[in-house]
Each structure stands twice: as structure tokens, then as C-alpha cells.
Amino acid sequence: MKAIRDFSRSSSFSLSALFTALLMLGVFFIAYFIVISSDQTLIRESEAAIDVDAKGIQEIYYLAGIDGVTQTLRMRVQDSTNSSFYAIQDQDGQMLVGNLSDWPTDIKELRTDRLAVFNIDRSFVANIPSAIEKDAQSYNVLGRTMVFDGQYQLFIGRKIDDLEIAQWVGRTFGWLIVFVLCLIAGISLWVGYYVVSRINDISETADRIMNTGDLSARLPVESTWDDLSSLAVSLNRMLSEIEYSVNNIKSVSDNIAHDLRTPLTRLRQRIENQFDEETARPLLNEADNLLDMFNGLLRIADIEADKKRCAFKTNAVDDIVHDVVEMYQPLADDKNIRIAAEIKPTSATCDKDLIFQSVANILDNAIKFTPEDGLIQLYCGYANGEVIIRINDSGIGIDADKHNEITQRFFRDESSRTTKGNGLGMAMVAAIVKLHRGKLRFASNPLHTGSGLGVSLYFPTGL
Amino acid sequence: MKVLIIEDDPTVSHFIRKGLTEASLTCDVAADGKRGLQMAESGQYDAIVLDRMLPEMDGMQVLQHLRSKRSETPVLILSAKSKVEDKVVGLRSGADDYLTKPFAFEELMARLELMVQRSAATPEQSNVEVTLTAADLTLNLLTRKVHRANQSIELQGREFRLLEYLMRNKERVITRTMLLEKVWDYNFDPQTNIIDVHISRLRQKIDKGFAVPLIETVRGAGYRMRDNIEDRMLS
Ligand SMILES: Nc1ncnc2c1ncn2[C@@H]1O[C@H](COP(=O)(O)OP(=O)(O)OP(=O)(O)O)[C@@H](O)[C@H]1O
Ligand SMILES: [Mg+2]
Numbered sequence: 001m002k003a004i005r006d007f008s009r010s011s012s013f014s015l016s017a018l019f020t021a022l023l024m025l026g027v028f029f030i031a032y033f034i035v036i037s038s039d040q041t042l043i044r045e046s047e048a049a050i051d052v053d054a055k056g057i058q059e060i061y062y063l064a065g066i067d068g069v070t071q072t073l074r075m076r077v078q079d080s081t082n083s084s085f086y087a088i089q090d091q092d093g094q095m096l097v098g099n100l101s102d103w104p105t106d107i108k109e110l111r112t113d114r115l116a117v118f119n120i121d122r123s124f125v126a127n128i129p130s131a132i133e134k135d136a137q138s139y140n141v142l143g144r145t146m147v148f149d150g151q152y153q154l155f156i157g158r159k160i161d162d163l164e165i166a167q168w169v170g171r172t173f174g175w176l177i178v179f180v181l182c183l184i185a186g187i188s189l190w191v192g193y194y195v196v197s198r199i200n201d202i203s204e205t206a207d208r209i210m211n212t213g214d215l216s217a218r219l220p221v222e223s224t225w226d227d228l229s230s231l232a233v234s235l236n237r238m239l240s241e242i243e244y245s246v247n248n249i250k251s252v253s254d255n256i257a258h259d260l261r262t263p264l265t266r267l268r269q270r271i272e273n274q275f276d277e278e279t280a281r282p283l284l285n286e287a288d289n290l291l292d293m294f295n296g297l298l299r300i301a302d303i304e305a306d307k308k309r310c311a312f313k314t315n316a317v318d319d320i321v322h323d324v325v326e327m328y329q330p331l332a333d334d335k336n337i338r339i340a341a342e343i344k345p346t347s348a349t350c351d352k353d354l355i356f357q358s359v360a361n362i363l364d365n366a367i368k369f370t371p372e373d374g375l376i377q378l379y380c381g382y383a384n385g386e387v388i389i390r391i392n393d394s395g396i397g398i399d400a401d402k403h404n405e406i407t408q409r410f411f412r413d414e415s416s417r418t419t420k421g422n423g424l425g426m427a428m429v430a431a432i433v434k435l436h437r438g439k440l441r442f443a444s445n446p447l448h449t450g451s452g453l454g455v456s457l458y459f460p461t462g463l
Numbered sequence: 464m465k466v467l468i469i470e471d472d473p474t475v476s477h478f479i480r481k482g483l484t485e486a487s488l489t490c491d492v493a494a495d496g497k498r499g500l501q502m503a504e505s506g507q508y509d510a511i512v513l514d515r516m517l518p519e520m521d522g523m524q525v526l527q528h529l530r531s532k533r534s535e536t537p538v539l540i541l542s543a544k545s546k547v548e549d550k551v552v553g554l555r556s557g558a559d560d561y562l563t564k565p566f567a568f569e570e571l572m573a574r575l576e577l578m579v580q581r582s583a584a585t586p587e588q589s590n591v592e593v594t595l596t597a598a599d600l601t602l603n604l605l606t607r608k609v610h611r612a613n614q615s616i617e618l619q620g621r622e623f624r625l626l627e628y629l630m631r632n633k634e635r636v637i638t639r640t641m642l643l644e645k646v647w648d649y650n651f652d653p654q655t656n657i658i659d660v661h662i663s664r665l666r667q668k669i670d671k672g673f674a675v676p677l678i679e680t681v682r683g684a685g686y687r688m689r690d691n692i693e694d695r696m697l698s
Contacts, residue, residue: 330660331660360651364654421654
């Protein structure tokens with residue numbers, strides 16, 4: 001299982017998403033600014049200046065006629081702060097004054113009073129305006145023409161190369177910032193993703209250790225620079241420590257098994273040797289029972305510890321259940337208990353011996369706690385994609401509020417003290433069910449006979 | 464019969480040795496794998512009890528060395544692990560039987576005897592057999608018919624297999640665990656005396672009404688199928 005199954009629900013993602021959103025807001029503003037500032041604003045200023053210029057010249061023409069205009073333009077052209085292009089020609093196409101040597105062709109096509117951008121080659125410029133760059137090959141000029149009395153045609157132009165450079169710089173920087181912001185947004189998302197996937201790696205390993213019980217597994221440590229890796233390093237140290245202690249405990253308890261077995265065997269022999277048959281029998285039975293109990297406890301511990309599931313194979317569960325019924329049938333026959341079994345073809349990945357053991361334990365209880373002439377109903381099949389084995393009996397049953405005590409070790413209900421047993425059978429079933437990632441459910445009076453217990457065992461078909 | 468015990472835990476080896484000596488068998492003990500292998504290679508033993516986990520040399524390695532040298536001494540593996548896969552690996556590497564700790568001495572004894580008997584029998588003997596006999600009881604493996612003193616007996620599937628196993632190992636002690644493993648083919652721990660119930664059913668069919676019962680209970684160990692009974696007692 002992944003700790004963070006959905007990347008978009010992690011806190012790292014929320015944070016990086018927030019950053020991204022803020023940055024995107026910035027990007028949006030800058031982009032807006034770029035769009036606004038491009039062409040329009042700056043160009044419009046130049047347009048306004050040209051229009052003002054044109055109006056001024058027109059006024060001069062009205063007051064002082066063409067001579068006044070030529071005079072003014074001549075002065076303007078020679079002025080050292082001039083940055084405009086002027087040209088005026090008469091009806092015959094004769095240039096009167098200006099800093100253009102000729103009327104550029106594309107200006108000829110221009111309709112009067114319309115503003116347009118021209119590219120004027122340097123060869124057309126007779127007298128380069130002193131305030132502008134001298135060594136350019138050509139100039140980008142925003143300009144318009146106007147006609148006085150149908151006789152004289154005037155061209156006014158302003159160089160807009162500088163404007164374009166300013167615009168280009170503005171735009172480039174704008175896009176650069178946009179790019180940087182996008183980059184930051186991307187990186188923050190990536191960092192979020194990196195953190196999440198590292199956490200997932202770590203928690204997957206942790207889960208694997210829990211599931212398999214393989215304490216020799218270690219968390220991945222990718223680098224030394226990130227904090228998660230130092231966390232993983234210290235967790236790994238902890239794992240080594242735990243592995244060491246667990247191995248210690250294991251070797252001790254493995255030995256206990258035999259250490260206890262030997263004195264018990266000795267006890268048995270003493271009893272056999274020193275007492276006559278009649279006295280010895282019940283004592284021997286006690287000793288054997290002690291051994292059985294001990295074996296049962298060890299077996300449960302064994303099943304609980306065995307998380308590797310090595311013996312798991314695909315088995316026909318129906319065959320196993322069949323064999324259990326066949327094995328326990330004589331026991332039921334002796335009490336004239338009818339076993340009504342419905343066993344459907346069922347297969348699952350499981351441990352054959354353990355499934356046999358658990359069904360046997362449940363069926364054993366059902367027979368044990370059902371009086372003569374009773375009924376036991378057994379079902380084996382699938383339910384919601386899981387294997388279900390259900391054993392219902394018409395026996396003495398057990399109070400519903402004690403159902404969750406049934407699987408506790410050594411639990412035996414008051415009502416069942418007279419029967420044989422150690423109270424370990426259902427504890428073993430619970431351990432086996434847990435190993436199979438299944439669940440165990442109890443029901444009271446399942447056959448509507450007034451009493452009885454129903455035990456259902458579910459486990460997934462595959463692991 | 465001479466038995467070699469290769470076991471590092473003195474408690475266990477002492478426990479086995481004592482039991483074997485009481486049954487008037489001779490035995491030697493080796494406390495580590497290397498020493499055990501040396502002694503086993505001398506070839507003077509009828510059976511070897513081999514612990515899986517040993518110092519110097521692992522029990523499985525000892526077994527592999529032994530089998531690679533064509534030694535056919537029957538080997539019973541002892542192991543603290545009760546997992547099935549261990550058992551499978553053990554038997555596949557050439558062990559003859561497998562027993563998990565803790566075990567009852569009677570269990571070990573019964574298995575040792577059976578193991579030695581089986582390895583002594585020539586293969587033809589067991590293969591060609593079509594009918595098994597024990598005293599006046601006969602079991603035909605082909606027709607699946609069972610007769611006692613010419614009286615036909617009806618047996619169900621599992622009862623037949625139970626009887627077959629007992630008859631194949633007649634005059635040997637067979638423990639309940641061995642029956643579970645061999646007749647039912649499940650490695651499990653019955654909470655009840657379920658095997659006894661099956662045996663008593665079988666007795667009902669083959670011993671009831673006859674003067675001499677053939678299935679004998681061996682106290683503290685299991686059952687034995689009797690064979691050597693004088694004819695005059697049977698009739
Ligand atoms: N089918 C059932 N009907 C009524 N009570 C039951 C049933 N199954 C279990 N119980 C109750 O739950 C207790 C625990 O059952 P469990 O199988 O663990 O122990 P046990 O059968 O008493 O002993 P063991 O199984 O070790 O021989 C029983 O003693 C009994 O009180
Ligand atoms: Mg029980």
C-alpha cells in the first residue's frame with residue numbers, strides 16, 4: 001500500500017500547487033503588461049507627436065505660406081536635436097526642402113493623412129537627422145504625408161527603431177520572467193512529486209516488512225543530501241536493532257520447545273514406571289494434554305510468525321473442505337448429527353494444510369457443541385469475489401456478546417467446561433485467517449433452531 | 464540396529480540416545496556437521512538422525528555430501544521448523560523422513576524402524592505385490608477387495624487406504640501423525656482423537672466377530688497391524 005496513493009491529495013502537492021498558482025498570477029500580469037505595452041502605447045505616442053507636428057506645419061502654411069514652411073523645415077533639419085525625417089515636394093515632384101534626397105517609392109503609394117511604418121533605405125536620406133544613429137543601413141520610420149492646397153506634398157516621419165528596441169527589450173525580459181516563473185512552478189511541482197514518491201517508497205518497504213516479516217529488508221537510501229534519506233538511514237538503523245533482538249528471541253523460544261518437552265517426557269516415564277496402570281492412566285492423560293496444549297500454543301505462534309506465506313499455492317478449496325467433512329463424518333455419525341454440505345468448486349491461493357486445520361477446528365467445535373440428533377450446515381463457495389466457508393450448527397451456541405472472545409487463547413465458555421479442549425482451536429483459526437488476509441464472522445442461531453453458532457470464514461482468492 | 468545421531472543440542476541428543484538405549488539399540492552422537500559426516504561415511508550405521516541446523520556444516524550439506532557419495536543409509540531429518548516448504552526441500556535432497564521438534568520419542572522410534580525396514584526391502588518386493596496379507600486378512604490392490612477368513616469385507620475409500628497402509632507396514636508401530644500424513648495427506652493437528660474414531664470404525668469391520676483382533680493399540684505411540692499369529696488361535 002502506498003502512504004500517499006493520490007499525489008494530488010498530498011500536502012507537498014497542495015503547497016507546490018499554491019506556489020504555482022501564485023506564480024501563474026504573476027505570469028499573467030506580466031503577460032498582460034507585455035500585450036499592453038507592445039506596439040500600441042509607445043507607437044501611439046509617436047503618432048500623437050507626428051500629428052502635432054503636422055498641425056503646427058499646417059498652421060505655419062496658413063500664416064506664412066510655402067516659404068514659411070520651407071524656412072521652418074530647413075531650420076528643423078539643421079537643428080542638432082532633430083530626430084525626424086521631413087520632405088516636401090511640389091506638383092512636379094521637385095524636392096523643395098528636407099533631409100530625404102528623394103521621395104521613397106512606398107511613400108508615393110501612401111494615401112494622404114494616413115499613418116504608416118516605412119523602411120527607408122539610407123540612400124534616400126540626404127541629410128541624416130543629427131539626433132539619430134548614423135551608421136544604420138536603413139531606418140524604420142513611422143510617418144504620414146499631407147498636401148497643402150493640392151500643390152505641395154509634405155512627408156513627416158519619426159524613426160521608431162529605438163522604440164522597437166525598447167519594445168524588444170521589454171518583451172524579451174517579460175518572456176524571460178514568464179519563462180523563469182514557469183520554471184519555478186515546474187520545479188516546485190517536481191519537488192512535491194519527488195517528496196511524495198520518496199515517501200511512498202519508504203512506506204512501501206515498511207509495508208513489505210510488515211507483511212512478509214522479513215526484517216532483513218531495508219529502506220532505500222538514494223542520496224545523502226535530502227532529509228528523507230537521513231530519516232531512512234535512521235529508520236534502517238532501527239530495523240537492524242529490531243532484527244537483532246527478534247533473532248535473539250526466536251532462537252531462545254525455539255529451544256524452549258525442546259527444553260520443556262524433555263522434562264515432560266521424563267514426568268511421563270516416571271508416572272508409567274511408578275504407578276499401576278489404573279492410577280497412571282489419568283495422570284498420563286494430564287501429561288499428554290499438557291504437551292498438546294504446549295504444541296498448540298507453539299503452532300499458533302508459528303503461524304503468526306510465518307508471514308512469508310511460502311507454502312501458499314493455488315488449491316482447490318472445495319477438495320480440502322471435502323476431506324475435512326469426510327474425516328469428521330464418523331464423529332458426527334456417532335452423535336447422529338446430520339452434516340448438510342453444499343460444496344461448490346472453489347479455488348484460491350492458500351496453504352492447504354492450514355485451511356484444512358481451520359475448517360477442521362471449526363467443524364470439530366460444531367460437532368462438539370451440538371447435542372445428539374442435531375444439524376450442521378456447511379457451505380463452501382464464493383461471495384463477493386472472496387472464498388467463503390460457512391459452518392452453521394444447531395448446538396448450544398454462545399451469547400452474542402461473547403463472540404469476540406471466542407478467538408482468544410484459552411477462552412472456554414462456562415457452558416462448555418464439561419467438554420474436552422484447551423480453548424486453542426479458534427485462536428488457531430484466527431491466526432490462520434489473518435495469515436490469509438481474511439476475516440472471521442460469528443452469528444447466533446443461524447439455523448433458526450433456537451440456538452447454535454454460525455462461523456463464517458472469508459479470505460481473498462489470490463494474494 | 465545402529466543409529467547415528469547428528470545433533471548439536473545436548474538436551475535433544477541425550478533424549479534420543481536414552482530412548483534408543485532403552486529400546487536396546489546402539490547409538491553414537493556427533494555434535495557438529497563435519498564430525499557427523501565423517502562418522503556417517505564409515506558406513507557402519509543402519510540409520511541417521513540428522514538435525515537441520517548444525518555448527519560447522521549445515522544438516523542439508525551433510526545430507527548432500529552423503530548422497531553424492533552414493534551412501535544409501537536412511538536419513539531422518541529433525542528440524543525446529545514446521546513449515547511445509549522445509550519438509551519438501553529436505554525430502555527432495557534425499558532424506559527418507561522428516562520430523563519437526565518437539566516430537567514424542569515414540570514418534571521418532573516408529574519412524575526410524577519403518578525407515579530401516581523400507582530401505583532393507585528390495586524394490587521388487589514392494590512393487591509386484593497385488594495382494595497384501597496380514598494373518599488371515601487379505602487385501603487385493605487391483606480388485607480393491609478385502610477378505611478375512613474368506614469373508615468379504617466392504618470398505619469405503621479412506622478405510623481402504625488406511626487398511627492398506629497398516630498392512631503394508633504390518634508388525635510395525637504406526638503413529639497417528641504418520642497416518643495423518645500418509646493416509647490423509649494433510650499435515651495438521653487434530654484437536655480430537657479423530658484417528659482413533661476411524662481406526663475403531665475399521666476395527667468394527669475387520670475385527671468384530673473374530674477371536675483375535677488384528678489392529679492392536681500400542682499405548683502412548685499408535686497402532687500395529689498384527690501378522691504373526693499362530694493359525695490355531697485364528698480359527
Ligand atoms: N460451535 C460452537 N458452539 C458453541 N460454542 C462454541 C462453538 N465454537 C466455539 N465455541 C465456544 O468457544 C470456545 C473456544 O473454542 P475453541 O475451539 O477455541 O476451544 P475448545 O473447542 O474449547 O478447545 P480446543 O479447540 O482447543 O479443543 C469454546 O470452548 C466454546 O465455549
Ligand atoms: Mg475447538
